[in-house]
Amino acid sequence: MLSTSSAFEQLVSKFSQLPGIGKKTAQRLTLYILKMPREDVFSFAQALEDVKTKVRLCSQCWNFTESELCELCSNIKRDNSLICVVEEPRDVLLFEKTNAFRGVYHVLGGVLSPLDDIGPEDLKIRELLSRINGHTKEVILALNPTIEGETTILYLTKCVKPLGVTVSRIARGIPVGGEMEFLDEATLSSALSGRVVL
Numbered sequence: 001m002l003s004t005s006s007a008f009e010q011l012v013s014k015f016s017q018l019p020g021i022g023k024k025t026a027q028r029l030t031l032y033i034l035k036m037p038r039e040d041v042f043s044f045a046q047a048l049e050d051v052k053t054k055v056r057l058c059s060q061c062w063n064f065t066e067s068e069l070c071e072l073c074s075n076i077k078r079d080n081s082l083i084c085v086v087e088e089p090r091d092v093l094l095f096e097k098t099n100a101f102r103g104v105y106h107v108l109g110g111v112l113s114p115l116d117d118i119g120p121e122d123l124k125i126r127e128l129l130s131r132i133n134g135h136t137k138e139v140i141l142a143l144n145p146t147i148e149g150e151t152t153i154l155y156l157t158k159c160v161k162p163l164g165v166t167v168s169r170i171a172r173g174i175p176v177g178g179e180m181e182f183l184d185e186a187t188l189s190s191a192l193s194g195r196v197v198l
Helices: 006-016 023-035 038-054 089-098 125-131 147-163 185-193
Strands: 079-086 103-107 138-141 166-169
Touching: 006 023, 079 089, 079 125, 089 103, 089 185, 103 125, 125 147, 138 147, 147 166
Parallel strands: 079 103, 079 138, 138 166
Antiparallel strands: none
């Protein structure tokens, strides 16, 4: 019986570690992989290895990339005077789906969270401040409306405003306590265009 196979149980255990995957879903995925052609399984395994060995963080915005600079930072058609600050690389993907923003991004790598021992030195705040120069017109804070996100917005506003650029935040069409990854493109686009100056 498959449930007594240690290889089967090990793969179920690995799938169960993924977010949103419970034991039953992990078992279904494992059974599906067992039915897949051998070459497809090896191709899948190669894709997993490639994503861990080839993907790195952009040296300018901290988004995912396979080169020194990501496609967005190296795109001369992007407006470098607008910097949209987000928590994680997944947020860049979400905003790019809206086709509403033509500036560049800066990924903090999280938010301030004293309870989790995450302070300013643990985020890419210093790197953000070093990016702001005479060409920067606006820094848009597009963080999740959680307590930690709000705390981070207040901290960043105090750091960025003295540099003489406009600091804004996306509109509050996003529910307080909500996560951006669960919002549709129209809501995100509306929040971006309805941003308010801080």
